[in-house]
Amino acid sequence: MNSRSMLRAALGALALLPLIGAPLATPALAHHSFSMFDPSKPLKFEATVRNLQWTAPHAILWVDAPQVGSYAPGLWSLELPTSPANLAKMGWSRASVKAGDKVVVEINPIRDGRRSGQFKRGVIVATGQVLSIGAIPGAQPPK
Template structure:
């Protein structure tokens, strides 16, 4: 009966380990439609409490004040850090304490999470949030084009 050489076992084991290591990020990533609802656009005005520059999606955490004075803490999913930087974002452009306007789409489960499309800064600059979005290049969010 033929036996497997140490080389064959090493190559097969390395290939399997590589496959497992590279498949984890694919499982963690999701399509827009899996979590967010294109029929539930949101426009949120709030104060940044934290910005997470992480892959595969950056996150902006904002506190939104309701008309009754209560505050809701929202999480806004954005594109990866490298893509945001290429679109004009920097850590200095979105510091904690800055009031911003976010246009995007609410999570399907109704939680206080949204997929960000655009972020409008106090000086009027509009930054593309660059998350996965609906896939349409000129989405009409909350009646704005």
């Protein structure tokens, strides 16, 4: 069997997969929902950066925070609402924040009560620099 025949056979087999119930791998056309986050209960608090996880599809900022409302002190996982490529266009980089930096964050908490959330507007670092994903009116740097 020559390479052209092998290619035809492979394409024919792929064409039959949907008919026998085998799914084809296709790229996702829609983005996942952010409905797990509660925009009606925004939180704003000071924290200390543990790590910025600069990965697709969304970067994650890990921060240690004291008691925040009814949440016990501890590690928070904060999802940025866009890709690292888009964040870079907004002025972010892997080095925008580093372990030990004091920050103020404003988030929409996750609905299930874990110490997790999605950024509502951005991060304010101790220098006063605002790393924004939107406007932060009256932004004040952490103490």
